[in-house]
Amino acid sequence: MQVLAVDDSRTMRDMVRLTLTGAGIDAHLAEDGVHGLEVLDEMTPPDAIITDINMPRMDGFGFIDAVRSQEKYRGIPILVLTTESADDMKTRARQAGATGWIVKPFDPQKLVKALKMVAG
């Protein structure tokens, strides 16, 4: 499995990378939405995308919007990774076009489980 993870925090990227590689998943990393789109264009379409919400240059909402607007990436499941655990997170994620959400700091097992849920 191949996953693109977008987060402006290096710590978070490291953790996601470690979690994914530990579960035998190929991790591609990007630092913000703009970078995420660049990385996405350079790789074979990933099986899933994980993205942070609060990011410089282009936030998670803008990023998901931009991904979903491209036909070839339409069906890629996207998980939102965020510290916002408020109830409206679900609504917000859905509005943004995300498939699912993970609350930071994430439980690695849950992240892998969620990935399996959306990307097999």
Place this chain on the structure above:
Amino acid sequence: MSDPMAEIKASFFIECDELLESLQDGLQLMDEGEADSETVNVVFRAVHSIKGGAGAFGLDDLVKFAHRFETAMDDVRSDKLEATHDVLKLFFQCGDILADLVREARENEPHDPSRTAQVLTEIDSLLGSSAEDEDEEEVEFQPMTLSLDLPGIDADPIPASEPSYTIVFEPENELYSLGNEPLFLLRALRELGDMHVTCETKSLPDLDQLSAEIGTMIWTIQLTTSEGEAAIKEVFDFVDGICRLEITENSPAMASLLPDLDLAPDLAPELPPLPMPAAAENPSVETPFVAPEKSSPPSPPATDAKPAQATPSQDTKPAPKASGAATAPRATVRVDLHRIDRLVNLVGEIVINQAMLTQSVEEAGLPPNSTVRTGLEEFLQLTRDIQESVMMIRAQPVKSLFQRMGRIVRESSADIGKDVRLKTEGENTEVDKTVIERLADPLTHMIRNAVDHGLESNAEREASGKSAAGNVHLTAMHRSGRVVIEVSDDGAGINREKVHQIAVEKGLVPPELQLTDTEIDNLLFLPGFSTAKEVSNLSGRGVGMDVVRSAIQALGGRISITSERGKGTTFSISLPLTLAVLDGMIISVAKETLVVPLNSILETLTLTPSDLLEFGPETHVVNIRNTFVPLLDLGAELGYREPLSDYSGTVVLLIMQEDGSRAAVVVDAIEDQRQVVIKGLQDSYGRVPGIAAATILGDGKIALILDPVDLITQSSGRTRPMSNLEKIAG
């Protein structure tokens, strides 16, 4: 690789430093009223990211504080709270505490809650709520571990007595458009227990009319599991609300009927292939089933029929011009400092080698336009470029240092009840890493001095027609191959009468001696000098400007003062860009070649008989513009030769000592003035009095680099302190 979590934690703290830096920058901009909404976002994100990372490592104190700070920032971000000067003052304090908490977490130091508590109370009153009020909202932070023992994929055989459930699952169109895949959900369900699936495909259209994003199938699942209904709901967590989901626990009687209902055992993996996006890409596919769903995106869209909001990514959110560049990701590599030092050393070798080569070419007497000479010219240029580039690797912007000073100003001005604004300039000026580290203490002291002594009290300022709040400027710039750092205040300036009076009272200068303004200003650098009427909390800690000056000199730097009565005082530090090379004067004494650091030499002169005055056996003084300066014979001092009988006609270097006194050092000749590469001697020889280091000259010979000040201090018998001599002279 060592423990991956420890590594990530280390990198988290590095990231924290960067985040704290952008936090300070942002707050500064906000305070100056130059912030746009992105600046506020940057500040918010900085706090937010620190909280996020801290949560992962179970740093509870940090998380709790960052959370409150973040909440306050969020209110500013959403315009619920106005970022007034007072609010920002509190935010600056929050930033300081956040930095403290980060440091404490890194060093494993215990946390003192008293200071945090006070600021938290202030935040609470600002927000009109307290942390307790909102603990529901608070993220439940569990330190995370990276063990990846996933639950077994192959479920154990299920005992017959386990409860079973009937699940009806009918996806809505939105479920597909958001990228969900029923197959994966069914697989996840299967991991919970034994499962039988039937699929209602009555409304499934013909293959050529199939759409990836139209829900046309209904699944009915019989699941036997001990995990409970919650576990089943968890599987459908992401699709809750965008599908019809009915979960009913079967009665035992019904469960017993199950085998009869077993229509398609273990059907899940053999489900009819779900329509994949690839199918929708085929432009020839038309679907008559487009339900007029509000959230349904246009199915098989013609390429020119994209929704308006589907603009190219770059346009969705243009980076704000002010902060965009600053927030762009930095491409950096972390390198072990030892490796860089090795590189610096090697470059030093190249510089030496190149000098030797140049000398050989000179001696070979080749014509100026020979290929060897032109080739050498190019080599020279390249060497210089390499040297500069390598030095740049060790260079860091002074920003981190300046930001620490911001805190010093905030804390010291609060301590003595003055309003002080710090303005920094040239924060991106780069200086050698070691220089930055060793500059922190002297700079801290100078800043404290400026706040404590330099600036008047608020009332005094207003009385003299100035703004009540004092200003301290901290500036860094490159000037002729050196770095100049200035600390200036717009205070009362140096009260020269008082400084002179104190110096006389303390016996530092003879009362009858006439001093120029500059000389009086320089009295501040004398050991033990302090003009503070009472020892305040800040200055007067027994550390004077003399210590500041020796610290600066140890870095190969110089410090000077300019002051204007009523307008303020400026301290200016001039530093070499690097500690690896030095501007030196090449001199010779008794056929030995030596290097004297250029920054220690005030001036050079040739003595005339009338300049000289013999004062007892082997004790000479030189009359330099009516001041008597002791004479030091370098050749004799180093044991190269006997003292000369007559010093008239010799060349002397006028050296400034740390206490402001001067000495004239006799040398035989001045050969050259150039950059030399510093080679430490301490590893091989320990500390040699009067000798700072060594270097290798163009001819391959080793030359010692003198520490003239140390040399003069060592030479007890031949020189006397200036004050004594001046007393005699006066």
